[in-house]
Amino acid sequence: MKLTTFAVLLCICFSGPGLAGQAEPQKPLPSTLLTGIGEANQRSPMADTEASRIILQASQDTSKATIKLGPETFSNKNFSNFTLTASAPVSKASDTTLMGGTDGFANAFTLQLSFSQFVVHRRDPEEIISRLDEFKKKIEAGAISKGKSEAEAKALVVGADNIHDYDPADAVTFRELLWDTESSINVWGFGLTGGHQSFSYLSQGSFASMTANKVPYGGNVYWGIIPSHTMELFNFSYEYQKAFLDSKTTAIVGPTTASGISVTKTGPLGLPVDNDKELGALEFRRMFGSIGIDPKVSYDFKGKVWAVDIPIMFLRDSKGNLTGGLDLALDDKSHQFTAGLIIRSGFGIFK
Amino acid sequence: MTIVSVDFTVSPSTNLQSFWIAVDDKDVQLRNNFGSIPLDDSKSHCLVWWLMGNPGENMAIQGRVGSRVVVNIPPSAVPVGDIYGGGLQSFNI
Numbered sequence: 259m260k261l262t263t264f265a266v267l268l269c270i271c272f273s274g275p276g277l278a279g280q281a282e283p284q285k286p287l288p289s290t291l292l293t294g295i296g297e298a299n300q301r302s303p304m305a306d307t308e309a310s311r312i313i314l315q316a317s318q319d320t321s322k323a324t325i326k327l328g329p330e331t332f333s334n335k336n337f338s339n340f341t342l343t344a345s346a347p348v349s350k351a352s353d354t355t356l357m358g359g360t361d362g363f364a365n366a367f368t369l370q371l372s373f374s375q376f377v378v379h380r381r382d383p384e385e386i387i388s389r390l391d392e393f394k395k396k397i398e399a400g401a402i403s404k405g406k407s408e409a410e411a412k413a414l415v416v417g418a419d420n421i422h423d424y425d426p427a428d429a430v431t432f433r434e435l436l437w438d439t440e441s442s443i444n445v446w447g448f449g450l451t452g453g454h455q456s457f458s459y460l461s462q463g464s465f466a467s468m469t470a471n472k473v474p475y476g477g478n479v480y481w482g483i484i485p486s487h488t489m490e491l492f493n494f495s496y497e498y499q500k501a502f503l504d505s506k507t508t509a510i511v512g513p514t515t516a517s518g519i520s521v522t523k524t525g526p527l528g529l530p531v532d533n534d535k536e537l538g539a540l541e542f543r544r545m546f547g548s549i550g551i552d553p554k555v556s557y558d559f560k561g562k563v564w565a566v567d568i569p570i571m572f573l574r575d576s577k578g579n580l581t582g583g584l585d586l587a588l589d590d591k592s593h594q595f596t597a598g599l600i601i602r603s604g605f606g607i608f609k
Numbered sequence: 610m611t612i613v614s615v616d617f618t619v620s621p622s623t624n625l626q627s628f629w630i631a632v633d634d635k636d637v638q639l640r641n642n643f644g645s646i647p648l649d650d651s652k653s654h655c656l657v658w659w660l661m662g663n664p665g666e667n668m669a670i671q672g673r674v675g676s677r678v679v680v681n682i683p684p685s686a687v688p689v690g691d692i693y694g695g696g697l698q699s700f701n702i
Contacts, residue, residue: 333639337627337661376627376661383631383657383697390655390697415682417696418660419667422688429688436659436695443661489692545690606663607692608626 322364323348337376344369362501362533366455366474374447379438386435390416393428400424443484451476457504459526465512470529472502484607490544491607496537503533536560543607548572550580550605565589571605580605610651613702615679617644617672619658622684625666629659650702656680660694662687667694674702 322345329339347365393416401411401424414420421432433439452475461468476499483492504526512521536559543552550571557564566588573582585600603609619642621628630637630644632654637644648654660668667686672679680700687694 331639331641333627333629333644334636337629378627378661380629380659382634383655384634386697387633387655387657390699415685415696415698417682417685418691418694419686419688420696422691433691433693436657437693439693484692604663608663609624 322346336378339374341372342369343372362476362499362535363451363453363455363474366453366472366501368451368453368474370449370451372447372449374445377444377446379441381434381436381438383436386432389435393421393425393432396425396428397421398424440486442486445482445484446480448479449477451499455502457502457526457530459505459528459530460508460510460523462528465510465523467523467525472530474499474501476500476535489607490542493539493541493543495539495541497535498537499533499535501533501535502530505529505531534560545607550583552605561591563589563591569600569602569605571600571602575604579603610649612647613650613674614645615648615672615674615702617646617670618642619668619670620684621660621668622662622666625660625662625668625687627661628668630670631657648702650674653699653701655697655699656682657697658682658685658695660685660687661692662694664689664691672700 324343324345326341326343328341330341331337331339345363345368347367397414397416397420398408398411401414401420402408404424406414414424418429418432418436422429425432452473455472455474457470457472459468459470460466476497478495478497480493480495482494484490485492505528507525508527509522509524510527512523514520537556538559539554539556541552541554544550551568552571553566553568555564555566568586569583570586571580571583573580575581580602581604582599582601583605585598587596588594615632617630617637617639619628619630619639621642628639630639632646632648635646637646656670656672658668658670660666664687667684669684670680670682672681679702680698682696682698685694685696
């Protein structure tokens with residue numbers, strides 16, 4: 259079905275900046291069609307304990323249970339993090355791999371190591387420190403003029419958010435004193451995954467139920483850049499998955515016994531088949547006023563087909579997050595143009 | 610003058626992408642949201658922080674000498690329409 263390939267391409271799951279980096283709340287319906295950057299690494303409120311500064315997170319969605327060790331974060335010149343994730347399928351029907359999903363490991367026990375790093379350019383804080391009192395006074399004056407009490411105004415911290423709210427004329431200056439926006443921001447990372455998956459199938463010749471053990475594995479790399487003086491992200495990614503699927507389900511009628519009874523067995527006939535994926539993608543993210551767009555061009559090197567996906571986010575939730583909009587899509591296999599509603603946990607440059 | 614170790618703990622929001630803190634002109638090397646730096650207790654110091662993420666993502670910071678809190682920053686957020694955040698606060702030990 260063409261839709262399958264089409265959906266596979268649409269669903270390339272970048273593990274980009276927020277990408278493989280910071281996690282976000284677990285969603286009850288992890289539809290791959292609705293997955294955005296960074297949602298591959300989700301964090302659950304189910305359990306989040308910190309012991310010896312190692313963060314252990316356990317979570318479960320409708321298809322997989324995961325335990326994460328990390329992210330192990332390092333903030334020095336750059337910002338890096340490592341995450342080790344163990345996942346297991348919740349209800350392991352061997353042929354329930356999501357149609358159209360890019361997760362060829364959906365029904366496998368897997369171990370994944372992921373790494374991401376932010377490379378940015380900060381300013382030496384010497385000058386901004388010398389202007390602390392100046393900004394403090396301006397924020398206080400602005401806050402009082404907006405109705406804050408003197409005590410409330412004095413309690414405000416000299417931060418970019420308060421500058422934005424109470425001293426907007428200095429917002430750009432403040433940012434430039436903290437950050438070298440002449441330089442681009444680079445984000446890169448990779449993930450390695452290995453696992454184990456058992457398949458039950460019917461032997462073609464013997465009418466017997468058999469079991470096959472497979473070792474799916476894969477990896478992904480990405481590089482994202484936010485060019486200087488912009489708030490738009492270009493993200494390039496490549497992903498390879500060596501995965502397996504049940505062969506086609508078939509009903510087999512066994513030999514008739516002496517009493518005239520024959521037994522019918524239903525199941526995958528023959529050994530599991532390869533379900534390799536090799537996907538490349540280029541994505542662009544940007545806000546245009548109150549609208550967020552996230553066009554993505556994907557190429558399936560195995561199927562030799564490309565697809566274009568253009569989510570346009572313009573519906574906001576009660577907190578003002580962009581969570582809904584239209585998704586326009588086209589692929590070169592079916593040559594079908596589709597449009598539909600899309601719902602996400604939120605839109606931003608980083609997710 | 611005595612040099613004391615000040616321990617910093619940061620509490621970033623879930624989707625904050627990256628963050629750094631410094632005291633005066635020295636970075637505090639954070640590992641898993643925790644880091645320490647030696648400071649002169651006879652001088653005033655300035656805590657500086659940098660945040661990167663979507664608007665609204667934030668981070669709180671607390672500095673302690675032993676169990677005594679010497680600086681406490683409530684959640685400081687990336688402003689609306691921006692990806693860069695940060696701020697600064699003077700403190701004494």
